Amino acid sequence: MSKHEWEQDPAELLRVGEDFALKEVDADATPGFSGDKEDGEEELLRREEVLDDLQERLFASRHEGGPAVLLVLQAMDTAGKGGIVRHVVGGVDPQGVELAAFKAPTPQELEHDFLWRVEKRLPRPGFIGVFDRSHYEDVLIGRVRELADAAEIERRYEAIVEFERRITASGIRIVKVMLHISRDEQKARLMERLERPDKYWKYNPGDVDERMLWDGYMAAYQTVLERTATPDAPWYVVPANAKWYARLAVQELLIDVLQDIDPQWPEAGFDVEAEKKRLEAS
Amino acid sequence: MSKHEWEQDPAELLRVGEDFALKEVDADATPGFSGDKEDGEEELLRREEVLDDLQERLFASRHEGGPAVLLVLQAMDTAGKGGIVRHVVGGVDPQGVELAAFKAPTPQELEHDFLWRVEKRLPRPGFIGVFDRSHYEDVLIGRVRELADAAEIERRYEAIVEFERRITASGIRIVKVMLHISRDEQKARLMERLERPDKYWKYNPGDVDERMLWDGYMAAYQTVLERTATPDAPWYVVPANAKWYARLAVQELLIDVLQDIDPQWPEAGFDVEAEKKRLEAS
Numbered sequence: 001m002s003k004h005e006w007e008q009d010p011a012e013l014l015r016v017g018e019d020f021a022l023k024e025v026d027a028d029a030t031p032g033f034s035g036d037k038e039d040g041e042e043e044l045l046r047r048e049e050v051l052d053d054l055q056e057r058l059f060a061s062r063h064e065g066g067p068a069v070l071l072v073l074q075a076m077d078t079a080g081k082g083g084i085v086r087h088v089v090g091g092v093d094p095q096g097v098e099l100a101a102f103k104a105p106t107p108q109e110l111e112h113d114f115l116w117r118v119e120k121r122l123p124r125p126g127f128i129g130v131f132d133r134s135h136y137e138d139v140l141i142g143r144v145r146e147l148a149d150a151a152e153i154e155r156r157y158e159a160i161v162e163f164e165r166r167i168t169a170s171g172i173r174i175v176k177v178m179l180h181i182s183r184d185e186q187k188a189r190l191m192e193r194l195e196r197p198d199k200y201w202k203y204n205p206g207d208v209d210e211r212m213l214w215d216g217y218m219a220a221y222q223t224v225l226e227r228t229a230t231p232d233a234p235w236y237v238v239p240a241n242a243k244w245y246a247r248l249a250v251q252e253l254l255i256d257v258l259q260d261i262d263p264q265w266p267e268a269g270f271d272v273e274a275e276k277k278r279l280e281a282s
Numbered sequence: 283m284s285k286h287e288w289e290q291d292p293a294e295l296l297r298v299g300e301d302f303a304l305k306e307v308d309a310d311a312t313p314g315f316s317g318d319k320e321d322g323e324e325e326l327l328r329r330e331e332v333l334d335d336l337q338e339r340l341f342a343s344r345h346e347g348g349p350a351v352l353l354v355l356q357a358m359d360t361a362g363k364g365g366i367v368r369h370v371v372g373g374v375d376p377q378g379v380e381l382a383a384f385k386a387p388t389p390q391e392l393e394h395d396f397l398w399r400v401e402k403r404l405p406r407p408g409f410i411g412v413f414d415r416s417h418y419e420d421v422l423i424g425r426v427r428e429l430a431d432a433a434e435i436e437r438r439y440e441a442i443v444e445f446e447r448r449i450t451a452s453g454i455r456i457v458k459v460m461l462h463i464s465r466d467e468q469k470a471r472l473m474e475r476l477e478r479p480d481k482y483w484k485y486n487p488g489d490v491d492e493r494m495l496w497d498g499y500m501a502a503y504q505t506v507l508e509r510t511a512t513p514d515a516p517w518y519v520v521p522a523n524a525k526w527y528a529r530l531a532v533q534e535l536l537i538d539v540l541q542d543i544d545p546q547w548p549e550a551g552f553d554v555e556a557e558k559k560r561l562e563a564s
Contacts, residue, residue: 060480060483060484061483082375082377085375085376085377086375086376086377089376090372090375090376093364093367093368093372094367094368094371094372094376094379094381095364095367095368095381095383095414097376099376099377101377132377187561187562187564190561191558191561191562194554194557194558194561197547197550198342198547200547200548200549200550200554201342201343201547201548202342203550203552203557205552205557205560208557208560208561208564211561211564212564265479265480265482265483266482266483267482268479268482268485270485270487272476272482275476275485275487275490276473276476278487278490279469279472279473279476279490279493280473282469282490282493282494
């Protein structure tokens with residue numbers, strides 16, 4: 001094993017288990033990977049082929065009731081959700097990916113239960129779905145900004161666990177990722193957006209308002225992780241101050257779940273030799 | 283100008299104009315590009331940065347009523363639509379792309395006018411939409427397989443021109459591409475799918491049935507090109523026996539239309555210096 005490879009499976013190292021404490025996670029760390037940024041970027045490209053092959057097999061073997069993968073991305077602003085979509089998910093065939101970015105709910109969405117809009121965006125069998133934010137916003141900003149009362153927030157944790165149990169049983173493998181950056185790192189990243197005119201469009205004054213509620217968000221995340229990490233729908237907290245590490249780790253989490261599904265090329269649903277003859281004659 | 287660059291703009295060379303005759307197009311040709319496959323693959327990567335930058339600007343500057351791009355891909359089976367999506371469109375941020383693959387219409391879709399399902403998948407401002415097949419199927423297979431009578435097919439050409447005029451006026455820039463392969467090349471590509479178990483899933487016996495109607499399809503394409511190539515919604519016929527050339531040409535067509543839109547980084551919608559101070563204090 002080359003020194004640039006994973007030394008320990010990030011799925012084991014980063015999975016939220018009993019007695020997990022978010023405040024003990026070092027956002028600068030690169031657990032399980034001993035290499036530096038350059039090594040990490042090389043490894044990302046090398047493993048892209050593995051992910052690509054697995055995704056194509058998943059897609060090729062898709063069938064009603066068959067497996068799908070759902071990657072849920074949650075994070076504070078600037079933590080790098082977009083980079084995961086771009087550099088990890090972007091490494092596979094876009095035809096097999098279904099992206100859903102959840103913004104503040106529309107008036108129509110608010111008329112329904114909070115899971116209504118999420119259900120509609122679940123990936124079809126054979127697809128990798130990616131949620132850029134998700135139903136977890138309803139127990140994060142929903143709690144921190146008091147958009148719902150405490151009893152309703154309480155109800156939602158249970159509702160989420162039930163919902164995820166049902167969709168898992170239907171064949172969707174859920175990988176939930178919190179990209180974890182430090183407060184200082186967020187400040188530096190927001191400042192960069194204010195210093196580069198080609199980055200202004202990514203800056204929103206509301207980002208600083210949310211930042212001021214940092215401790216409240218961390219407490220809300222801690223509760224989410226305690227209440228909704230289940231064996232079937234695990235949470236992974238990925239240190240994300242080093243963007244290259246976060247990308248590499250999420251790539252490996254996807255590879256892991258796909259290897260577990262172990263999709264196979266489907267057999268021909270036709271007589272191969274007969275088709276060769278028909279084609280030859282055509 | 284290096285010998286590997288475009289010598290003539292493919293948008294001019296490949297655009298369908300007056301007196302266009304599909305049967306005169308050489309599917310093996312690589313018009314406007316003097317390099318070989320290796321040169322072409324290098325150029326694709328080099329120009330990817332240009333396309334990527336333009337796409338990000340388009341996305342960054344998106345606003346209600348603003349411009350979008352719609353790439354319509356039509357072709358006989360195996361011509362390489364999927365490769366365009368993968369290797370050309372896949373080079374830009376997936377968050378700014380909206381893919382729509384149109385299959386045989388569902389019973390619900392058949393209850394509506396043929397443009398109903400298409401309208402729903404038009405790209406939002408700031409996005410690049412890609413149609414993998416499109417409303418043109420309704421005047422291609424629709425005509426060849428006689429799924430509608432002659433009067434209805436005739437009505438559809440007019441309806442398409444009106445529809446495209448309206449969506450162009452609404453801000454969508456349409457780039458319509460027919461990937462053109464030869465009949466022999468299609469046979470070779472289908473045969474490869476029958477020779478490799480990891481390609482069986484891409485083979486459908488119906489592909490040979492369609493292939494047997496090749497001349498009918500070419501006649502239907504010829505009529506489509508004559509009737510629906512307009513200044514606002516031009517058709518490009520891209521020789522596609524060389525996959526690398528087809529990808530390079532479509533990439534350049536997208537670059538062309540984006541350069542014509544010339545999207546600019548939006549100005550800050552906030553007081554940059556004041557925000558720096560707020561952020562610093564947070």
